[in-house]
Amino acid sequence: MPNSSSDFSTAWLECVATELKSRKLPRREITRLITELSDHLSDLAESLGTTFLPPAVRSNVPPLSSLSPSLKDEAMSMEAIAANCLGSPAEIADTALGEFRKRKNLLSRSPLAAFATFVLLPLPLLVAAWLALMTISGLSLGALEAGLAWSGILPASSTGAADEEVGEALGGWLRDANQFELVVVHLLLIAEIAVPAAAVAVLLGWLARRTARRWLWGMTACALVGLGFGAAQYDLKISDLPGKSQLMFMLGLGHNPLRQCCYSLLPLGVGVLVLRRADAVANGTPA
Amino acid sequence: MLKRKTNPDFLNGIPELLLLRLLSSRPMYGYELVQAIRLVTGGKLEFGEGCIYPLLHRLEADGLLASRRETVGGRARFVYRMTSKGRSQLAERIDTWERVTSAVRLVLHGGPHAQLE
Numbered sequence: 001m002p003n004s005s006s007d008f009s010t011a012w013l014e015c016v017a018t019e020l021k022s023r024k025l026p027r028r029e030i031t032r033l034i035t036e037l038s039d040h041l042s043d044l045a046e047s048l049g050t051t052f053l054p055p056a057v058r059s060n061v062p063p064l065s066s067l068s069p070s071l072k073d074e075a076m077s078m079e080a081i082a083a084n085c086l087g088s089p090a091e092i093a094d095t096a097l098g099e100f101r102k103r104k105n106l107l108s109r110s111p112l113a114a115f116a117t118f119v120l121l122p123l124p125l126l127v128a129a130w131l132a133l134m135t136i137s138g139l140s141l142g143a144l145e146a147g148l149a150w151s152g153i154l155p156a157s158s159t160g161a162a163d164e165e166v167g168e169a170l171g172g173w174l175r176d177a178n179q180f181e182l183v184v185v186h187l188l189l190i191a192e193i194a195v196p197a198a199a200v201a202v203l204l205g206w207l208a209r210r211t212a213r214r215w216l217w218g219m220t221a222c223a224l225v226g227l228g229f230g231a232a233q234y235d236l237k238i239s240d241l242p243g244k245s246q247l248m249f250m251l252g253l254g255h256n257p258l259r260q261c262c263y264s265l266l267p268l269g270v271g272v273l274v275l276r277r278a279d280a281v282a283n284g285t286p287a
Numbered sequence: 288m289l290k291r292k293t294n295p296d297f298l299n300g301i302p303e304l305l306l307l308r309l310l311s312s313r314p315m316y317g318y319e320l321v322q323a324i325r326l327v328t329g330g331k332l333e334f335g336e337g338c339i340y341p342l343l344h345r346l347e348a349d350g351l352l353a354s355r356r357e358t359v360g361g362r363a364r365f366v367y368r369m370t371s372k373g374r375s376q377l378a379e380r381i382d383t384w385e386r387v388t389s390a391v392r393l394v395l396h397g398g399p400h401a402q403l404e
Contacts, residue, residue: 016337029344032365036317036340039364043318044336087335099341108348210350 009041012089019093025100026111028213033096037086044085105210118217122204122224129196130232134249137192141170171245174238189234193249194266197229201267205274215275222271230264302334302342304384307369307377310352314368316359317343343367351376 013034020030086092103109107117174185201222208218233254237246254260309315309323320343321336346352351373357366369377 032344033340036365037337039316039362040318040321040336040340042362085335086337091335092337092341095335095338096341096344099345103345103348105348105350210348 009038009045013038013041016089016092019089020096023093023097025093025096029096029100033092037092040086048081107207107211114211114213114217117207118204118211118221119224122200122221123228125203126197126200126225126228129200130193130249133192133196171238174236174245175240185236189236189247193229193232193234194263197225197232197267198270201225201270202274205271208271208275218271218275219268222267225267226264229267230260232263233260300380300384302339303346304377304380305332306339306342306346307351307373307380310367310369311374311377314366316364316366318364320367346373 016037017030017034020033087095100109106113108114174182177185204221204225205218208214208221211217228251231251231253233250233252235246235248235250237244239245305324306320309320309327315323317340318336321339324332343352343354347354347367350370352367353370354365354367356363358364359366
């Protein structure tokens, strides 16, 4: 095959790239398209060369520069045929722009939207998820307490009690709790901050599957969620004095930074699982 | 009851339908796809071969195809394969295409109740 990276091919591909740039397509899209067109051009030139080159040349193809002028012209004209098969640069650029605009998913179309979603959104989303779960937990506790009072397990006076009374009742229960019950309480509190973090990581990983650079965006978002989750901690103080037990949720570096670092790996792990699953589904292989 | 589209885009979807159908049989790279279209249609469809790539990229962005840079025949190429979403979309598009073509055929060749002047 003649040297397919001839001046003609290079000039033609540069012309396509210029047309694509003039239509303001993202650089990544342009690079990908030019790579594929270059591959296609090579395949086409190879195919045409095999078909049309004179037998003397076909059997032992020398570099283009070493061909005689007539064979060189023939090789150059094959390049022209190849470029003609691919379409004009303007036609390809128009199609590329049209198809880019037709994409259904904003995240795959706009790097700005992807940046907003995967860099700016994760931490506010995580905080919102924590607040939502804490609200749901509070309401559930209230409902549970009302149910227990209605069934007679708790004194009737507790029904409709103010938050302080509920807190006092819980504090009293914690004071009398055995070791196993305390472990369960701590696990529930860890779940209170871990479940929203994992859910947000799943959501962002799922959204990242729709973008062209899913691993980059997905892992960036999960790393940010990991930072937030690593910084989250709770402080449960059980006091012997009624009404003095405290539960606080906060952000920051606590007594055990190593444990917080380990926590921050959870959203990353979730992100890897979601994205690997997406890859497996896309490639039609088992996850 | 199925939601009925009032303006089916039966003309716009032909290249996508062909690509999805060909890729449902096996993964292929761009040049292979062009050759397959030429072979299957007997060269009856004329198109700028370079225009196939933007279409493939859109189908990939919409989650119907996936691609990976692989070495084929000693050269690195972007090989496209169909996703599960692509398979269900293909079935839907084939169904739409068959309904539309049979309707058009009835008009062109005259159905049992056709009364053309």
